[in-house]
Amino acid sequence: MSRKKFIAGNWKMNTTVDDACRLAQEIVTAVGKATDVDIAICPPYTNLSEVSKVIKESAVTLGAQDVHWETSGAYTGKVSCSMLKSVGVTYVIIGHSEQRQYFHETDETVNKKVTAALAAGLLPIVCVGETLDERKSGAMDTVIERQTKGAFRGISREDALKCTIAYEPVWAIGTGETATPKQANDAHIFIRNIYTGLYGDQAASQIRIQYGGSMKPENAKELLAQSDVDGGLIGGASLKAASFLRIVQPA
Ligand code: PEP
Secondary structure, eight states, X not given: OOOOOEEEEEOOSOOXXXXXXXXXXXXXXXXXXXXXXXXXXXXXXXXXXXXXXXXXXXXXXXXXXXXXXXXXXXXXXOOOHHHHHHTTOOEEEESOHXXXXXXXXXXXXXXXXXXXXXXXXXXXXXXXXXXXXXXXXTOHHHHHHHHHHHHTTTOOHHHHTTOEEEEOOGGGTTSSOOOOHHHHHHHHHHHHHHHHHHHOHHHHHHOEEEEOSSOOHHHHHHHHTSTTOOEEEESGGGSSHHHHHHHHSOO
């Protein structure tokens, strides 16, 4: 089964509205209306509305970096699924390691967010990945299995197929360290096997698994050529149109 590649840019806590619109415009101008890869950009909440206007009618889609599971109410600082939908968001990153490390994200909150996002018609990008200590101590498989099964607890096969999984080894995020193509592919095969256990062979052959962790133009081609690497979740290299575009459209 051939899976269409999916490249998403995670802009993290970067860009003012002006910066974001400029960056989005540069990407849209280069990409146009059709591509052979799916593309999403995920600016901060404050820029979603304006960026949504810039990418309208292009092949670039909009993602958010997080969401809250409640629908509305007294949750100061949080943003709901319907709020994201109302500004044209399609994808939402859930369970990013920075959320897990710094903002008390747990497998349980990831699951609540995935459940709420799917119910609202958003498409989750579910992040999983081990820390360096977990890899060194041999706990990597246990951690990834726990995170993956935790994220999909109670999610139907039909809904699970709307998700993307991002394998993001924490030690490779923003560090300049990249998993080797083989390390990445082995982890992706492991995750796909977990998914097979949950939803069967056919679903597992369809689910897209992105690699994230210092992916850049210099290493993207080889990573993306691996059998089970179906795209990338790009942090630093997505903040410059030229480098993001060289990953989306390798020379
Ligand atoms: C990320 O934040 O999802 C990420 C992969 O960051 P970077 O590409 O900067 O390592």
